[in-house]
Amino acid sequence: QKEVEQDPGPLSVPEGAIVSLNCTYSNSAFQYFMWYRQYSRKGPELLMYTYSSGNKEDGRFTAQVDKSSKYISLFIRDSQPSDSATYLCAARGGRAAGNKLTFGGGTRVLVKP
Amino acid sequence: DAMVIQNPRYQVTQFGKPVTLSCSQTLNHNVMYWYQQKSSQAPKLLFHYYDKDFNNEADTPDNFQSRRPNTSFCFLDIRSPGLGDAAMYLCATSRDWGLAGAGVAKNIQYFGAGTRLSVL
Numbered sequence: 001q002k003e004v005e006q007d008p009g010p011l012s013v014p015e016g017a018i019v020s021l022n023c024t025y026s027n028s029a030f031q032y033f034m035w036y037r038q039y040s041r042k043g044p045e046l047l048m049y050t051y052s053s054g055n056k057e058d059g060r061f062t063a064q065v066d067k068s069s070k071y072i073s074l075f076i077r078d079s080q081p082s083d084s085a086t087y088l089c090a091a092r093g094g095r096a097a098g099n100k101l102t103f104g105g106g107t108r109v110l111v112k113p
Numbered sequence: 114d115a116m117v118i119q120n121p122r123y124q125v126t127q128f129g130k131p132v133t134l135s136c137s138q139t140l141n142h143n144v145m146y147w148y149q150q151k152s153s154q155a156p157k158l159l160f161h162y163y164d165k166d167f168n169n170e171a172d173t174p175d176n177f178q179s180r181r182p183n184t185s186f187c188f189l190d191i192r193s194p195g196l197g198d199a200a201m202y203l204c205a206t207s208r209d210w211g212l213a214g215a216g217v218a219k220n221i222q223y224f225g226a227g228t229r230l231s232v233l
Binding site for chain 1 (some may be wrong): 119137153154155156158181201203220221222223224225226227
């Protein structure tokens with residue numbers, strides 16, 4: 001079992017719809033959770049960063065972490081064609097865990113005009 | 114803008130011909146990472162430098178080496194590329210926990226645009 005699981009998609013939505021992305025993880029030591037966006041043939045770009053459980057909002061993006069169920073989510077409101085990309089969730093432990101980031105496999109999202 | 118810069122963006126090499134990929138950063142981060150990412154897969158960590166200390170992942174083949182001559186630069190050397198080494202290679206940097214400062218998100222990794230390696 002991978003430490004971070006993510007549905008590969010593709011997830012196709014019409015422009016303006018809400019995009020809902022999810023990851024599950026198995027390592028209870030994970031404390032920090034990130035979402036990266038990766039356009040085709042480009043490097044990952046950090047979108048959201050959260051610590052422990054809770055919600056975080058930034059513009060059209062909302063990240064949620066539920067540590068009790070080991071479930072992390074990203075919601076994109078009012079989706080735009082420019083949101084079409086692969087979204088990678090990632091998790092890491094605290095300071096004692098070192099520097100390693102564990103990624104999910106990514107979900108490909110297509111927002112159709 | 115401060116950033117992570119990878120060169121070249123595209124690299125074509127021949128089977129068995131050594132190749133070097135470069136990464137530079139203006140973020141003054143003390144940790145630098147190299148990842149391999151194959152199509153539709155998650156980035157796979159090869160190794161990272163914590164300051165000058167090299168940390169190899171257990172499953173990274175000996176064919177992959179790295180050098181970090183100073184804080185700003187890091188190189189990935191592939192001694193004898195095989196067809197299976199064709200991939201996107203990503204460099205990332207982060208600032209160590211203790212250096213991030215109060216109120217600053219801890220140890221976030223920032224990525225370069227990647228180098229796409231083709232092996233003929």
